[in-house]
Amino acid sequence: MSRTDYFHDPAAPAPNSIKVAVSALVQDEHGRILMIRRTDNDKYSIPGGGLEAGETVAQAVAREVMEETGIEVDATELIGVFSNPDHVIAYDDGEVRQEFSLCFRANPIGGAPRTSSESKEVRWVEPAALGELDVHPSIRLRISKGLEASGDPYFT
Template structure:
């Protein structure tokens, strides 16, 4: 299913749903960041996705990272809670979601890089090379917050 992200766009469609989702900021021992290139919008992103019924939020992080990248992770802290109503995501089936995403820091504990139906590329990226990638502003904000090692979690105000 295709998607279009609208961020601070006065012509964006009105949200008709909200779904709990996660993203994961994962760095290897060399400090490289785990990045995917999404199949639904062709943008680079940190891995993540929606929580399933009956699943804890921590398990959502582990499952989504494994599904999209092949890497096993352990969530270690919350980087931030991103709920900006000026960021909506329109899907080709008519759903328009208001952003609601909890971004976790996670450490890799195993697995091997691989693509999936949601990720056409999976890479460990040097932090200095992130600027050259086509990353949505909402994801770039999460990466910036993670790299700052903020003393407390960010939340949309």
Template sequence: MSRTDYLNDPNAPKPNSIRVAVSAIVQDPTGRLLMIRRTDNDKYAIPGGGQDVGETLAQAVVREVEEETGIHVEVTGLVGLYSNPNHVIAYDDGEVRQEFSICFRAQPIGGELRTSNESKEVLWVEPNRLPDLDIHPSIRLRIEHGLSNRAEPYFT
């Protein structure tokens, strides 16, 4: 399935759904950030995805990070809550989703880097290399917030 993100675009399609999503800022001991290159839009992103019925938000982020990257993590904090109604995601099946994502901070506790059906590339990225990557502005904002190590969570 492919997706197109629209941010502050007056010509964006109108949303017809909303779903709880989670993502994670995961840094290794040297400060590198865990990133994926998505299969659905070819952009770099932090790992994440939808919450499943029967799991907590923390369980969802642990599962999503492992599914997309092979890395096992432990949730250590909250980066922010992102629900900008001007950010919609259109899927090729007709779903147009309003953004609703909770971004956590997590630390790696095991596993090995590997790709999945959602990630064509998985890598640890030095923060100074982030400007060179094709990252959607909504994900850049989460990364900026996550790397700032602010005590209070952000919310939009």
């Protein structure tokens, strides 16, 4: 299923759903960030996806990162709650979702990078090289908040 992200766009369709999602900023021992290239919009992103019934947010983080990247992680800290109503995501099935994502810092504890049906590329990226990648502004915000040393969760 393809998607179109609208960000501060007056032509964006009105949202018709909100779904709890999780995302993870995963850094290896060298400080590189685990990034995927999404199959649905061809943008680079940190791994993440929807919370499923019967799981905790920590379980959702671990499942989503494993599904999309092959890397096993342990969620360690809340980076923030990202719920900007000016970011909507339109899917080709008619769903238009308002952003609502809980972003966590997570440590890699196993596995090996591999692609999936949701990721056409998985790679470790130096923070200084992020500017070379096509990353949506909402994901850039999550990364920048995760790299800050404030320790206080961000929220909109």
